[in-house]
Amino acid sequence: MSDIWSIVHPHVEAAMADAARAGHPADTVGRALLGMSIELFRRTRGAGDIRRELEAALENLDPDEDYNFMRP
Numbered sequence: 695m696s697d698i699w700s701i702v703h704p705h706v707e708a709a710m711a712d713a714a715r716a717g718h719p720a721d722t723v724g725r726a727l728l729g730m731s732i733e734l735f736r737r738t739r740g741a742g743d744i745r746r747e748l749e750a751a752l753e754n755l756d757p758d759e760d761y762n763f764m765r766p
Contacts, residue, residue, distance in 0.1 A: 706727065732744060732748075
């Protein structure tokens, strides 16, 4: 069984290439993917749960910082 990242990654790369050919910058693709992610979350999760998911992602944006849940 493939891990989810290996399934999703080629589709995202293809979307990025299609968008670039159409003249759309990468950040607009990211915005669309974020919107799609929220739409997918809404199918099975409540607003509070989605909010916590997004807040956890925001708290761990800096790749040079330890994850928020990790202790030094």
